[in-house]
Amino acid sequence: MLKEYKTVSSVAGPLMMVQNVDGAKYGHIVDIELGDGSIRHGQILQVEGDNVLVQVFEGTQGVDLDETKIRLLGKPSELSVSPDILGRVFSGVGIPIDNGPAIIPDAKMDVNGNPINPYSRDFPNEFIQTGISTIDGLNPLVRGQKLPIFSGAGLPHDEIAAQLARQATVLGEGEEFAVVFAAMGITFEAAQFFIDDLTKTGAIERSVMFINLANDPAIERIATPRFALTAAEYLAFERGMQVLVILNDMTNYCEALREISAARKEVPGRRGYPGYLYTDLATLYERAGRIKGNRGSITMVPVLTMPEDDKTHPVPDLTGYITEGQIILSRSLDRKSIAPPVDVLPSLSRLKDKGIGEGKTREDHADLYNQLYAAYAKGKESQELATILGEGALSEEDAKYMKFADEFELRYISQGFTENRTIEQTLDLGWELLSVFDDTELKRIDVDLIAKYMPKFRKNNGTSD
Amino acid sequence: MSELGQGKIVKVAGPVVVAQGMSGAKMYDVVRVGEANLIGEIVELNNDMASIQVYEGTVGVGPGEPVINTGAPLSVELGPGLISSIYDGIQRPLDKLYALEGSFIQRGNALPGLDRDKKWPFKATVENGAKVTAGDIIGEVQESSLLLHKIMVPLGVEGTIEGIKDGEYTVDTPIATIKADDGSVSEIKMMQKCPVRSQRASKQRLAPDKAMVTGQRVIDTFFPIGVGGTACVPGPFGTGKTVVQHQLAKWIDADVVVYIGCGERGNEMTDVLTEFPELKDPKSGKPLMERVVLIANTSDMPVAAREASVYTGITIAEYFRDMGYRVALMADSTSRWAEAMREISTRLEEMPAEEGYPAYLGARIASFYERAGRVACLGAPDREGALSIIGAVSPPGGDLSDSVVQATLHVVKVFWSLQSRLAQQRHFPAIDWLTSYSFYKQYLQECFEDKVMAAEMDGMIKEAMSLLEKEADLLEIVRLVGAEAISKADQISLAVAKSIREDYLHQNAFHEVDTYTSLEKQYTMLKVILHLYKKGLEAVEAGIEPADIFKIDAMEAIARAKYIPEAEMSKIADIANQIDSQIAKL
């Protein structure tokens, strides 16, 4: 039988010290039974001799030293998996909360996962069409990529995440698609918005939700993405599905981690976050990917809010160091009612070059985005100059680039949260916007491509748009 | 083994385990931990208590479980079979682990670094009866089409060679014996083991005497790295550290490249694994992978093995240096190594210095880079080897006051400063030409076969750099008082500086041709741009409007010069004539 201990010696914050414990193992989970018979869940953070340090997911409120019992479960956290998890809603620690039947498991998987052997990875190179021009045209997403959204309080990251979940498709294929959604400390409304959106399109049947809301126990959030990613690994690598994982909001996750670290009196790193935050985040984010000889894939979109819109804050900073690019939202575009307000210049998809070009999107794609970037960057500078000196003071060239930047924002970036553009539409729109420049100014585009795709030449050639 | 005693775990805190009853243990001994038989290394000793950093995940490990000391320090296996391998931080071959365990890394499997079954064709280069000492080359194995592996007498062995002969052998088959003067006999195999935490011996340190050509224009032209030199690439995320490292791994003028993916992305290692075999060495036309050893301890792999990975890598690199080769080592990223150090130190409850890093951070970084250098190798025949180190640094928030950046700048001789401003403008490589530096500039000349060309290039480099500096000043003036304040001659300077930036320094790593530029092509390109400068100045003096000069077709030809293949280089030189004739028509 499970060993039971009534030897809690101290409680501090989310942590509990238990004495005289025999056979405790690092990282294993425990059940905690309070005096009133209610059960909480914990994980062993450290064992020293027969003293055990336990982190309590539901918090320690109401725990008393005399009555509380601890049972060692002798295993790490596990998720019961089977195809029936699709369409289900779980708590942040993997307990069904939708009144549905218990999951009859095919297997129980350790939620900590194991690192993917780098040798066994298959390079992500299949273009995912999201229907969003700033992503497809300029920062293409590929299957198996991890591409976060850096947002700020009050910016429409939930809408973009929902748009991605709704529109993302791999061109020309009818493979099985699933969405895994992990909510960490977000509001009921934000979670419900997402659920409703998936319900409307019927995608909910192919989704798995792990929900920890703002008023749920904070420490639970440390477990939530691990449960979600375990479900994703099961669906992708055991069942061959194309899985999109949305983790929202990673800032709340990191705060929970900081709380534990502070309670353990660890030497704090930047802004009080623990020194191992990078490693901890990496063990989550690196679970995205593709592996050799397996049809399935995990594509990951972590969402995080940057405190004070600061990209150098540890959470976005360390995320950016691990993920394969970032989509950054801009408050100033949002104010101009440009949606989705993607800040094009600092956004980046590191895997873009692998997923585009002839046979994938179109041969002109790479040159085109380079040119659009360069022109928009120049146009932004002109916009800034105009705000300082006034538009009248701009040189002819600056004025032209400024006009381009304005048009680019209004037509290319701005498309709303429901318009679903094909990649051809996105590319052609890029050419159309560039047509205000002399061909010789388009230094980043191969001359042959200009001759083939520039609208004026296309009409001459009689080719369709 | 019995005298070493078997210890018992008393504490588990993440990657650090404490065991008691470890009498006889030495620092850096490798141990096997717990019932799962995990691999670990002793990093602190206190009476019979040993603190152990464990190279595999410790979930499920608890007090009372056994710890067995192997009595040997953390070592790598050196011999034929290293080239084209991919190892984790403690030299476990990841391809073999994959065959054994599948896609996800399991625990407790200690696979040897070198294949025990593969036979290599060995050719002796000394005769029986020859007197040899440590470091002497006694034979060769053609390991790959690009690498002739030299078999050397291990350290601490000398005497008379006996029983050596050509043949096909596995790495642990005896290929000869060496009989010492005292009559003791050592068996020699192609494989030797070498502890990783200290430098491999050499005869003498030598100063750099040459630059290493990398084919990257901003690096070779302005901030070259010396043979046996050290360089660092700090920058915020997304500024191009990894692309710089990959570009160097591909194109640097080295015989062997050791690439350490230290706590970074898994997909970047896959990228190397899939892309390198397709790339051809610009000189020999052979696949580039045939000179590369990969160490991949990605960010999700155990943090203690990440700490070890740089030592594993550099010891392998030194081994090739000792054969008389030019070796380049890239570590991406040294910050992740430092963070691993910090995490272990925290768990050891050591007193932290700045930013929680241990007080010995600076010393560790310095002694790592000190293992670079050009050396006279140990043993006969006389030969020189070199090891250059290029480390990426990932400062939090891009802040260069970070401890790891500062400790690194203290010791390295080249600083490639990546700026997010440039990266955002998609000016790649985003190496800032004004704040970067190199102490090896004078050695670039040695890389030219043609000495006249070398001297001319030297002058052009100085001229180009002063134009870039002038540009910064002029732009400041424009910002303050407007473009009208600039003289016509200065407008030419501005335009030429822009051309240097956009047409010369800007280099697309992913363009088939642009990815690599030979020194001669660099010379030719720069010469054309500076010719435009000279002719432009003459023209404004003769009363021609700068705006008209900027419209000549040759301007666009300059912009596209980088895409002209090496074989058609005369087309670039020809642009100078176009400049002359087109300006003459104005």
Ligand SMILES: Nc1ncnc2c1ncn2[C@@H]1O[C@H](COP(=O)(O)OP(=O)(O)O)[C@@H](O)[C@H]1O
């Ligand atoms: N020389 C280059 N040519 C073209 N693109 C580059 C170059 N260097 C960097 N980039 C772009 O910048 C992105 C980020 O570069 P990377 O080396 O991964 O940054 P870091 O390692 O500093 O985070 C790359 O994915 C690529 O798109």
Ligand SMILES: [Mg+2]
């Ligand atoms: Mg990098």
